[in-house]
Each structure stands twice: as C-alpha cells, then as structure tokens.
Amino acid sequence: MLSARIVRGVGLPLLSVFTAVIIGGIFIILAGYDPIAAYQGLLDGAFGDAASLTRTLVKMTPLVFSGLAVAFGFKGGLFNIGVQGQLIMGSVTSAWIGFALPVDLGDPVLSTVVHVFLALLAGAVGGALWGAIPGLLKAYTGAHEVITTIMFNYIASNLISWLLYAGSPAEGIPPGLLNDGNGVIARTPSILQTAQLPVIYDPPGPQALHLGLFLAVIAAVFILFLMNRTTFGFELRMVGLNSPAARYSGISVKRITVLTMVISGALAGLAGAMQTLGVNYRYEPNQSLGLGFDAITVALLASSHPLGILVSAFLFGAMDAGGTRMQFNSGVPTEIVMVVQALILMFVAAEQIIRMIYRIRGKAEVGQKLSTGWGQR
Amino acid sequence: MPTDEIVLEAIDICKQFPGVRANDHVNLSLHKGEILALLGENGAGKSTLMNIIYGLYHADSGAIKVKGREVTFVSPREAIHSGIGMVHQHFQLIPVMSVADNVVLGEEVTRGVLLDQTEAARRVRELSQQYNLAVEPGAIIEELPVGMQQRVEIIKALYRDAEILILDEPTAVLTPQEVEDLFKIMRDLSDRGVSIIFITHKLKEVLAVAHRIVVMRGGQVVGSALPAESTPESLAALMVGREVLLRVHKEAARPKDVVLEVANLSAHDDRQHPALRKVSFEVRSGEVLGVAGVQGNGQTELVEVLTGLRHGDSGQVRINGKDLTNASPRAVTSASCGHVPEDRQRFGLVGDYTVSENLVLNSYFEPPYAAPPSWRTLPLVAVLFAVPAIAIFAALAALWGEIQRLVVWPLVLSLFGITDVEAASRDAMKGPYLIELVETVVVALVLGYVAARLAFWLVNWVSKRGPAAGQTPRAGLVFNHTAVDAHASGLVAEYDIRTPSVETPGGSLSGGNQQKLVVAREFGRRPRLLIAAQPTRGIDVGSIEFIHQQIVAQRDAGAAVLLVSAELDEIMALSDRIVVMYKGEIVATVDAGAVTREQLGLLMAGAHAEDVLRSRPAASAA
Numbered sequence: 001m002l003s004a005r006i007v008r009g010v011g012l013p014l015l016s017v018f019t020a021v022i023i024g025g026i027f028i029i030l031a032g033y034d035p036i037a038a039y040q041g042l043l044d045g046a047f048g049d050a051a052s053l054t055r056t057l058v059k060m061t062p063l064v065f066s067g068l069a070v071a072f073g074f075k076g077g078l079f080n081i082g083v084q085g086q087l088i089m090g091s092v093t094s095a096w097i098g099f100a101l102p103v104d105l106g107d108p109v110l111s112t113v114v115h116v117f118l119a120l121l122a123g124a125v126g127g128a129l130w131g132a133i134p135g136l137l138k139a140y141t142g143a144h145e146v147i148t149t150i151m152f153n154y155i156a157s158n159l160i161s162w163l164l165y166a167g168s169p170a171e172g173i174p175p176g177l178l179n180d181g182n183g184v185i186a187r188t189p190s191i192l193q194t195a196q197l198p199v200i201y202d203p204p205g206p207q208a209l210h211l212g213l214f215l216a217v218i219a220a221v222f223i224l225f226l227m228n229r230t231t232f233g234f235e236l237r238m239v240g241l242n243s244p245a246a247r248y249s250g251i252s253v254k255r256i257t258v259l260t261m262v263i264s265g266a267l268a269g270l271a272g273a274m275q276t277l278g279v280n281y282r283y284e285p286n287q288s289l290g291l292g293f294d295a296i297t298v299a300l301l302a303s304s305h306p307l308g309i310l311v312s313a314f315l316f317g318a319m320d321a322g323g324t325r326m327q328f329n330s331g332v333p334t335e336i337v338m339v340v341q342a343l344i345l346m347f348v349a350a351e352q353i354i355r356m357i358y359r360i361r362g363k364a365e366v367g368q369k370l371s372t373g374w375g376q377r
Numbered sequence: 378m379p380t381d382e383i384v385l386e387a388i389d390i391c392k393q394f395p396g397v398r399a400n401d402h403v404n405l406s407l408h409k410g411e412i413l414a415l416l417g418e419n420g421a422g423k424s425t426l427m428n429i430i431y432g433l434y435h436a437d438s439g440a441i442k443v444k445g446r447e448v449t450f451v452s453p454r455e456a457i458h459s460g461i462g463m464v465h466q467h468f469q470l471i472p473v474m475s476v477a478d479n480v481v482l483g484e485e486v487t488r489g490v491l492l493d494q495t496e497a498a499r500r501v502r503e504l505s506q507q508y509n510l511a512v513e514p515g516a517i518i519e520e521l522p523v524g525m526q527q528r529v530e531i532i533k534a535l536y537r538d539a540e541i542l543i544l545d546e547p548t549a550v551l552t553p554q555e556v557e558d559l560f561k562i563m564r565d566l567s568d569r570g571v572s573i574i575f576i577t578h579k580l581k582e583v584l585a586v587a588h589r590i591v592v593m594r595g596g597q598v599v600g601s602a603l604p605a606e607s608t609p610e611s612l613a614a615l616m617v618g619r620e621v622l623l624r625v626h627k628e629a630a631r632p633k634d635v636v637l638e639v640a641n642l643s644a645h646d647d648r649q650h651p652a653l654r655k656v657s658f659e660v661r662s663g664e665v666l667g668v669a670g671v672q673g674n675g676q677t678e679l680v681e682v683l684t685g686l687r688h689g690d691s692g693q694v695r696i697n698g699k700d701l702t703n704a705s706p707r708a709v710t711s712a713s714c715g716h717v718p719e720d721r722q723r724f725g726l727v728g729d730y731t732v733s734e735n736l737v738l739n740s741y742f743e744p745p746y747a748a749p750p751s752w753r754t755l756p757l758v759a760v761l762f763a764v765p766a767i768a769i770f771a772a773l774a775a776l777w778g779e780i781q782r783l784v785v786w787p788l789v790l791s792l793f794g795i796t797d798v799e800a801a802s803r804d805a806m807k808g809p810y811l812i813e814l815v816e817t818v819v820v821a822l823v824l825g826y827v828a829a830r831l832a833f834w835l836v837n838w839v840s841k842r843g844p845a846a847g848q849t850p851r852a853g854l855v856f857n858h859t860a861v862d863a864h865a866s867g868l869v870a871e872y873d874i875r876t877p878s879v880e881t882p883g884g885s886l887s888g889g890n891q892q893k894l895v896v897a898r899e900f901g902r903r904p905r906l907l908i909a910a911q912p913t914r915g916i917d918v919g920s921i922e923f924i925h926q927q928i929v930a931q932r933d934a935g936a937a938v939l940l941v942s943a944e945l946d947e948i949m950a951l952s953d954r955i956v957v958m959y960k961g962e963i964v965a966t967v968d969a970g971a972v973t974r975e976q977l978g979l980l981m982a983g984a985h986a987e988d989v990l991r992s993r994p995a996a997s998a999a
Contacts, residue, residue, distance in 0.1 A: 048808030049807045049811055050807075050813070050814045051810075052813060053814055053815070054814060057818065084529055094843065135871070144397065161733075171590060192894035200817065200821070201813070201814055201817050201818075203810045203814060204810070209814070209817075209818075213818070214821055214822070214825065217825070221829075229856050230747075230856055231741055231747045231856055233741050234734070234856060237730075238727055238730070238738075241727050241728070241729050241730070242723070242726075242727045244720075244723045244724050245723070245724055245725065245726060245727050246716060246736065247686060247706065247724075248684075248686065248706060248724040248725070248738075248739070249703065249706070249707075249738045250685075250707025250710055251707075251738055251739075252705075252709075254631075279396075287503070305383040344972075353701075362651045
C-alpha cells in the first residue's frame with residue numbers, strides 16, 4: 001500500500017520531470033544549440049549564487065500560494081481555473097490598501113506589522129470574494145465552476161484594465177480610479193513604505209528575499225492541517241470524494257462548495273499580494289502573467305499535497321529564475337523553459353505515458369477525479 | 378438441454394493475487410446447452426475464474442480449452458472471437474444511445490464510411506425474434522427498465538456469435554417479475570444450444586434454473602450438485618462451510634409507543650413525476666414494519682423524504698413526537714434515527730476514506746471524535762497560539778542572530794579566505810552569501826517549526842486542564858484520530874467486519890463487509906428509529922444471516938424498524954407488520970403472520986386488497 005503511494009506520489013512526478021528535461025534537450029539539439037550548456041546555464045541562473053537563489057525563492061513564493069489555491073479546490077471536488085482572476089483581484093486590493101490607507105502608529109515596526117497585515121488581508125479578501133461568486137453559482141444554480149471561473153478571469157482582467165486605465169490627457173479622458181496619474185502607464189501608485197513586506201535577506205544585487213516565502217511555508221502547513229486534521233477538512237474531502245455520501249451524513253454540500261471557493265480564492269489573492277507587496281511595490285498589469293495557470297501544473301505535479309507543492313513550486317520558481325541566464329550563456333531562447341513546463345504537465349496529467357516508458361507495473365488507475373460533471377451539484 | 382459435448386473446460390487454474398490465492402487448482406467443464414450455476418460467496422473466486430476465461434486476467438498456471446482446443450486469451454476481444462460472451466453485473470451500455478447502436482458498437486454495420494443504421498436495427502430485430510428477447514431496436518437505453526437493459530447485453534453477446542454466455546450476478550438488480558423473465562430467456566437459449574454459466578449466490582434461483590451446480594469457496598471448487606438432489610440448506614452449508622440459519626429466529630413482537638408517524642406524505646421523483654401519494658403509517662418501538670413492493674413504486678423516495686435527502690411536497694413526518702417534516706439529514710440523525718441507505722456505494726460510504734473514518738461518517742463532529750473550539754473560543758485559542766509562537770520564535774531568532782554575527786559569519790569568511798567583503802563582492806556572491814542565504818532560510822524554518830510545536834503543545838495543555846467542572850473534557854483542538862480508531866476497533870470486532878486494519882480504505886472491502894460497515898455505524902449508535910433500505914442487496918449468505926440477526930436484535934432492544942426490501946423472503950422473515958406499496962400508494966397494511974407470499978405478490982402487482990385478502994379475515998386492508 002505504502003510503496004504504491006510513494007511510487008504514485010513521488011516516483012512518477014520525478015520521472016515526469018526527468019523525461020520532460022530529456023525531451024526538452026532533444027528540442028534544444030534540434031534547434032541547433034548545446035543542451036548541456038543550456039541546462040548548465042539554467043542551473044547556474046537558478047542556484048549558482050546568492051542572487052540567483054534569492055530570485056528562485058522569490059519566484060517560488062506566489063506559486064506556492066496559487067498552487068495551494070488550485071489544490072484546495074481539487075480536494076473539495078472543484079476545478080478552480082479562476083486562480084488567475086482571483087490572483088489579480090487580490091493583488092489590486094492589496095495594492096489599494098497599500099497606497100490609500102496610511103498607517104502611522106508612531107513606532108515604524110508596529111506600523112509595518114499592522115499595515116502589512118491589513119494589506120495581506122485585503123489581498124485575501126479580494127481573492128476570496130472573487131472566488132465566492134463562482135462558488136455561489138455552483139452551489140445554488142449548478143453552473144459548472146470550470147466555465148464560470150474561466151469567464152471570471154476575463155471579467156477580472158478587464159475590470160482591472162478599466163480601474164487602471166492611464167487616461168489620455170491630450171484628449172481630456174480622465175485616468176481610471178486606481179491609476180497613479182502618470183498619464184502613460186496603466187498601474188497603481190506605489191504602496192507606502194509601511195505596506196512593503198519586510199526583507200529577510202538582501203544579498204548584493206537587485207532582488208531581496210522578502211517575508212513571503214515564510215508566509216507561504218506557514219500557509220502550506222496550515223492547509224495540510226486544515227485538510228487532514230480538522231472536521232472542516234473531513235467535510236471538505238468528503239464532498240470532494242463523494243458528495244451524495246456527504247449529503248447523507250448531514251453535511252451542507254452547498255456551504256462546503258462556497259467555502260472551498262472562498263478559501264481557494266483567498267489563497268490565490270494572497271499569491272497576488274506577494275507580488276504587489278514583496279516585489280513590485282505597486283500593481284502593474286503584467287506582474288502576474290500566467291501565475292494562475294502555472295499553479296495548475298504545480299498542484300498536479302504535487303498530487304495536491306501541500307508540502308509537495310512547496311517542492312514543485314520551488315522547481316517551477318527555479319525554471320523561471322534560470323531562464324534568462326540560460327539564454328545569456330547558451331543562446332537558447334527562454335521559451336524552451338515553457339516547453340519543458342508544458343511537457344511536465346502533459347506527463348503528470350497522462351501518467352500512463354510515464355508508466356509505459358519506464359514499464360512501471362501497477363494497477364492502471366483511472367486518474368484522480370478532479371471535478372464533478374456538468375450540471376451536477 | 379445439456380448434451381454430452383463439452384464446449385468449455387478450465388483445467389487446474391491457479392491465480393495468485395497479493396495476499397490472496399484467488400483460484401487454487403480450479404477445474405470446471407461446461408456442456409453444450411447447459412445452464413451451469415457457479416455458486417459461492419463474495420471473494421470465493423468466481424469472478425476471478427470468469428475473468429480468466431474471458432481474457433481479462435491471465436492464469437498463473439492451468440489451461441482453458443474451448444471446444445477441445447487449448448486457448449490463451451490476451452484480451453476479451455479474443456475470447457469474444459472464440460464465442461464467449463459475458464454480461465457484467467454493471468452493464469457496459471451507453472445510456473444515451475439506442476439499443477441497436479449499443480449492440481453493434483465496435484462491430485458496426487457500415488456502407489462505405491457511413492453507418493448503416495437500418496441494417497443494424499434489422500439485425501437486432503432478427504436476433505430478438507430468434508431468441509424471444511423482445512426489445513425495440515430504436516429505444517434509448519436510459520429510458521429502458523433494468524431488465525430490458527440486461528436483454529440488450531445478452532443480444533450484444535449473441536450478435537457477436539456467442540455460444541457460451543457468462544452471466545455475472547444477473548438477478549441482483551432485477552425485480553421478481555424480471556427474474557422470472559430472465560429465467561425463461563435462459564431456458565430458451567439453452568434449448569437453442571447456447572451454454573450458460575450463471576454466477577450467483579442466491580440459492581432459490583440456482584435451484585429454479587440450473588442444470589448443474591458448482592460451488593466455490595476460498596478459491597477452490599468445494600463440490601458440485603444437481604438441483605433435484607439439493608436443498609437451500611445443503612447448498613448454503615457447502616457455500617459457507619458451516620450450517621447456516623436461513624430462517625431468522627425471532628420472538629413475537631412487543632410493540633410499545635409510536636416512534637415514527639407519517640401522515641399524508643406526498644413527494645416527486647427526480648423526473649418530477651409524483652412518486653408518493655398521501656402515504657400514512659406509523660412504526661412503534663419494538664416492531665419491524667416491512668415495506669413490500671416492486672422496485673420503483675415509491676419506496677426509494679419514501680426513505681429519502683424520511684431521512685432528509687428529498688424534499689416532500691406535503692404531509693407530515695414525526696419522529697419521537699417531534700415534527701421533522703423536510704428536516705435536514707443531520708436533524709434526522711440527531712433525533713436518534715439510523716439509516717442504512719439503499720445505495721451503499723453512493724450514499725453509505727466514502728470509498729477512499731478508511732474504515733475508521735467511514736464508521737464516524739455522520740458523527741465525526743461529536744465528542745469524543747472532535748471537539749473543535751466554538752466561534753466564541755476561537756479568538757482566544759488563536760491568541761493563545763500566536764502569542765507564545767511569536768515570542769518563542771523571536772527569542773530563538775535573536776539568539777541565532779547573535780551566534781551568526783559573532784561566530785558563523787567570520788568562520789565562513791575565513792573559510793573562503795575573504796577579509797574584506799565589500800571588495801570581494803563578486804566572489805562573495807558564490808561563496809559566503811549563498812551559504813548565508815541557505816542558512817537563513819533553513820534556520821528560520823527550523824525555528825518556526827520548533828516555535829509552532831511548543832505553542833501547540835502549550836495550547837493543548839491548557840485546553841486539557843482548562844475546562845471547569847461539569848464541562849465535557851476536551852479531547853484536544855482537532856479531529857481525534859485516537860478516539861476514532863478506538864471506536865472503529867470496537868465496531869469491527871462486534872460486527873465482524875473483515876478488514877486487514879481500520880486504516881484500510883472502505884472501498885477495498887468486499888460488498889458484504891462494506892454493508893456490515895454501514896450497518897455497524899448505524900446500528901452501533903443504538904438508534905430509536907432504524908430505517909433499513911435493501912439492507913442485504915448483493916451480499917453473501919453469511920453476511921445476510923448476520924444482518925438479519927442484528928435487525929431482530931435492534932427490534933428487541935426497543936428500536937422501531939422500518940424495513941424496505943425488494944426481496945419478498947426478507948420482508949416475510951423479518952417483518953411484524955407489512956405495508957405494500959404500489960404506484961406511490963400504500964395499497965394494503967397486513968399482519969406478517971396473516972398473509973401468504975402469493976397474496977403479497979398479487980398486492981405488489983397492483984391487485985385490489987379486498988379481492989386478495991377476502992379469504993383471510995385476520996388481515997386488515999387499508
């Protein structure tokens with residue numbers, strides 16, 4: 001039993017990554033470059049020195065939160081594709097509290113603690129509210145969350161575009177409500193010093209390690225605890241595994257569905273807040289491009305296990321961080337990293353391929369059930 | 378009729394699964410035109426043997442001969458080509474497609490690249506006429522009753538020229554009438570030279586239809602018999618390996634006060650057709666009220682409305698005098714009602730949850746399994762946790778900071794031979810700074826872990842000592858796995874649930890043990906009202922005997938029992954009073970002792986109670 005679980009939980013993901021790296025190498029050769037030099041550049045850019053490792057850890061931070069958001073939905077039987085939308089809502093609300101709410105309690109340390117807390121809370125609430133709407137729609141009308149969350153991604157990104165619209169001073173068009181009034185770029189004003197996530201480690205170089213990484217680790221442990229050790233987690237997993245049985249045992253499936261989306265959205269919102277409060281110190285539209293979708297791969301690679309997400313987010317953070325150095329050293333375009341990431345997703349989603357390549361015997365399991373069918377409640 | 382020609386032979390088949398010898402030197406032969414019943418409990422190895430014959434499994438040793446020729450099937454496709462067809466317990470049909478489409482699926486009749494649906498329908502009609510299997514080729518599968526769907530499965534096998542048919546538990550899902558029809562079909566097929574292996578554990582059916590009976594137990598063939606020379610008792614003993622009580626021993630009921638009162642209850646089914654029409658009855662403490670009826674006459678909906686799973690349109694439900702009309706499932710459970718659901722896979726258990734988790738499926742939130750902080754105490758607990766955690770962390774981190782500054786950093790620098798960090802910044806990036814970064818992250822995580830553990834221990838210590846006198850002792854903040862496992866071990870022993878451990882997933886138990894698990898959970902709470910729907914459907918004789926005894930024991934302990942079953946024998950054996958449902962109405966209420974099987978059968982088929990019961994003045998017609 002245990003060994004089968006280890007094969008499934010650790011062995012197959014490792015082989016998936018390994019295979020993706022090999023096939024990625026073949027692509028590099030076909031494109032006429034040296035794969036060894038490319039991967040060396042990737043490793044060097046991800047772990048080579050203090051600045052590189054810091055970059056990896058900073059890139060990993062939002063992926064942990066967004067990965068947890070996707071995984072939490074999976075456990076409750078929901079496929080939350082709307083992490084991207086919830087994430088940008090969270091990053092904007094945290095930016096808003098960050099620049100619009102001056103916190104001065106005399107002591108700078110106390111002010112920072114309070115302001116950062118409030119800004120993080122705002123990020124979580126923004127994501128949670130945006131997640132709650134598809135949750136309510138699913139619970140009370142049966143509208144499938146895959147459809148609604150995808151649509152809410154578009155609504156979120158266009159809503160934010162409107163709020164951040166730079167305006168056109170020449171034609172007398174006023175800027176959006178949250179624009180900083182620079183007249184050219186769609187972005188919010190800078191957040192106040194007190195709302196910036198404290199820097200834990202600052203090596204020479206542009207990037208500093210902020211508190212977010214540790215918050216991410218705490219969040220992962222907390223989610224693990226919530227899912228496996230509390231009655232709420234018991235209810236949540238039961239709804240995900242067998243919702244008729246959950247109804248039979250007296251659980252309100254509607255309530256759990258909404259709560260799952262709320263918590264998933266809150267985690268996604270926190271992922272966005274990490275970028276705003278820890279990296280950019282304001283919201284800029286392309287700061288979180290694709291984070292919500294990488295999160296799906298991160299969660300799948302970890303089989304939705306919160307501690308596994310720490311590992312897979314680290315891996316994805318490293319690939320993102322090392323890409324530029326790889327291109328600089330070997331000339332291989334950074335897009336090859338995305339090819340490798342896509343291959344990993346493919347192998348994890350279709351684990352039969354990996355089982356076939358490496359002749360891993362075992363029950364041909366019909367994959368994990370991630371979501372219920374259309375129109376089911 | 379059976380002939381001397383042997384069409385199928387299994388010789389010395391062995392099959393080993395991890396921990397189980399599923400087939401142990403099994404020999405079996407099947408004659409042309411013979412109906413061979415393969416009898417055995419769940420886990421006796423019947424299905425394994427059939428799956429080997431059908432090419433789904435490969436035997437470890439032994440041989441299969443079809444018409445005297447040795448074969449090795451790698452897949453069912455090859456078995457089908459050798460004339461073997463199998464009808465699985467769970468039908469392999471596509472619900473939204475027509476009968477003809479389902480039959481030809483995989484062997485389509487084509488005209489060029491197009492499907493020839495007229496020709497397909499013609500062939501299906503031809504087959505159904507040839508074998509007396511009345512079914513309309515154009516009908517959509519999901520709109521057909523279960524018995525019809527089964528015929529489609531049989532036609533599907535015959536369409537592929539099957540001469541040997543394997544029927545896996547074919548009667549488990551059928552009504553008594555449908556079972557009769559199936560037996561007629563089986564006899565017809567046998568007369569036309571089709572050989573049938575009929576897998577079952579229902580003794581009466583075996584005696585009614587089989588030409589020869591082979592009994593399996595523990596992976597071995599333990600005997601064979603002819604129906605004429607067998608009795609249900611002798612077969613049951615062979616199957617279980619000991620004497621089995623087929624009749625339930627029970628004293629006369631001593632009914633007391635009314636526990637369940639149902640008045641004028643009406644409800645709709647999933648398709649919004651009326652399913653219950655003004656149903657009224659009551660169940661008293663210490664009696665078993667049986668609900669008889671052909672499946673689909675409102676029994677399912679009745680149980681669902683009573684237990685809060687379906688919304689009733691009108692009428693009233695009172696349990697222990699309390700109005701629980703359209704109450705939530707949890708409210709019904711809390712009113713001391715146990716419910717063994719009709720569909721244990723769907724409602725009764727969570728396959729991926731362990732046996733112990735399944736045993737607290739509807740009581741997990743009660744002490745001692747869990748005692749989470751209430752909304753009022755939650756902030757207190759959070760502060761109690763956060764303040765010491767942060768304090769401990771801050772103290773440890775400050776201490777480490779000093780050690781780092783005074784000891785570690787100079788040591789690292791000297792190790793790399795760097796005296797001036799500012800001047801050597803490029804080299805320092807790769808060496809000392811990298812080490813310092815990793816060190817910072819690791820130390821912070823370790824210190825955080827230590828601080829959290831200490832704070833958690835502190836909270837638990839306080840919460841265990843904290844409660845004032847008179848309060849129930851708190852088992853801790855969270856789901857208490859120790860209490861859940863202890864509860865499970867008790868029930869596993871008491872209800873004889875065969876499981877490797879309480880940590881085994883519930884879904885990996887055999888059907889009979891899954892049902893015992895559900896029964897243990899619901900009966901173990903000693904409910905005042907027990908609603909048992911199809912409590913023994915699809916399970917083995919030994920488990921049926923056990924569950925029947927438990928139902929009587931609950932009754933004698935003072936529970937009011939509402940028993941819904943499609944098995945007339947079960948209703949007759951256990952009930953003190955019987956209500957008969959037909960088209961959503963209760964058409965008769967009778968004393969169990971004053972009615973015959975035949976009379977019940979007529980009532981279930983919709984005959985008027987006055988006509989049926991006229992000869993029996995003792996029975997009271999409703």
